[in-house]
Amino acid sequence: MDEFTLINRFFLRQGKHAGVVVGIGDDGAVLQPDPGAEQVQVIDTLVEETHFPPGTQAADVAYRALAANLSDVAAMGGRPRWMTLSVTLTDSSEEWLESFAAGLFEAADEHEVALVGGDTTRGPNLVVTISVTAEIAPGTALLRSGAVAGDTVFVSGTLGDAAAGLGMLQQGSADDWLVNRFLRPTARIETGLALVGKANAAIDISDGLAGDLRKLLDASNSGARIDIEKIPLSQALRDRFDREQRQQLALTGGDDYELCFTAPAAAVADVPDITAIGTVIESNSLEFFLQGDVVEVSDSGYRHFR
Ligand code: ADP
Numbered sequence: 001m002d003e004f005t006l007i008n009r010f011f012l013r014q015g016k017h018a019g020v021v022v023g024i025g026d027d028g029a030v031l032q033p034d035p036g037a038e039q040v041q042v043i044d045t046l047v048e049e050t051h052f053p054p055g056t057q058a059a060d061v062a063y064r065a066l067a068a069n070l071s072d073v074a075a076m077g078g079r080p081r082w083m084t085l086s087v088t089l090t091d092s093s094e095e096w097l098e099s100f101a102a103g104l105f106e107a108a109d110e111h112e113v114a115l116v117g118g119d120t121t122r123g124p125n126l127v128v129t130i131s132v133t134a135e136i137a138p139g140t141a142l143l144r145s146g147a148v149a150g151d152t153v154f155v156s157g158t159l160g161d162a163a164a165g166l167g168m169l170q171q172g173s174a175d176d177w178l179v180n181r182f183l184r185p186t187a188r189i190e191t192g193l194a195l196v197g198k199a200n201a202a203i204d205i206s207d208g209l210a211g212d213l214r215k216l217l218d219a220s221n222s223g224a225r226i227d228i229e230k231i232p233l234s235q236a237l238r239d240r241f242d243r244e245q246r247q248q249l250a251l252t253g254g255d256d257y258e259l260c261f262t263a264p265a266a267a268v269a270d271v272p273d274i275t276a277i278g279t280v281i282e283s284n285s286l287e288f289f290l291q292g293d294v295v296e297v298s299d300s301g302y303r304h305f306r
Pocket residue numbers: 003007011023024025026027028085086087115116117118119120
């Protein structure tokens with residue numbers, strides 16, 4: 001199948017999306033932004049073997065690639081509108097492409113994101129790059145740098161599921177709620193939108209709570225005290241892992257794509273599906289508490305001080 005046929009058959013869809021003056025098919029897309037809006041631009045690349053195991057279903061690869069991008073949009077408080085897709089294909093069977101397009105548009109339709117262009121190449125490894133353009137009212141983007149002492153630290157959803165799911169996937173499990181949390185992360189767009197004007201700082205958790213919260217705090221020149229026992233854990237994680245294992249997964253496991261943000265607690269009292277886990281402090285230290293003791297958190301586990 002030549003590239004023209006492939007693009008038309010799998011990536012071009014009928015129907016008009018708001019703001020798309022010219023979509024797929026010309027040398028470039030022409031887009032009509034909302035008057036006065038600021039744009040949020042994000043881009044993310046997934047490489048087979050590096051970011052997902054070889055043999056992952058095409059639909060899951062595409063879904064996850066877009067969800068990872070949308071998670072960054074969510075962490076900025078943006079409303080996603082358009083995306084471009086660059087894909088290096090190894091397998092261009094109709095079955096594979098059909099599955100890929102289905103996963104891509106499933107994620108896109110959940111947030112009304114239009115695919116407006118891209119590039120298609122062939123190579124030895126599957127590589128998927130998606131770039132999303134989002135919009136936001138001027139000056140209202142959620143930044144990493146706005147946390148202030150006294151803010152409450154929150155996370156959305158539950159943590160540790162995706163890292164647990166990836167481990168299970170690598171051991172051969174396929175159909176499991178935790179595996180699905182890795183393959184099909186939920187981008188917290190609605191949460192991000194609800195936080196605009198309320199949260200002081202936000203980041204999405206792609207590399208693990210401990211590391212990503214540290215990035216937020218560094219950008220804000222502050223620290224935090226976190227109560228490990230307050231970190232929300234799913235029932236599935238509790239059922240399968242002992243306390244120390246699941247807390248470790250929740251603290252350092254990546255790929256959850258939940259949000260971590262800081263806000264005055266009263267300002268976000270009506271935001272659903274979020275959990276308070278600690279407090280921002282003035283000193284730069286990030287301290288994790290377990291039953292009143294400070295513990296040191298690292299990739300290999302946490303241990304009690306002294
Ligand atoms: P050019 O050679 O001018 O870059 P292409 O043949 O690569 O043009 O692309 C033709 C059209 O198809 C362009 O509008 C481009 O944005 C779009 N396109 C190419 N690949 C993809 C893709 N994977 N997904 C969506 N649109 C694509």
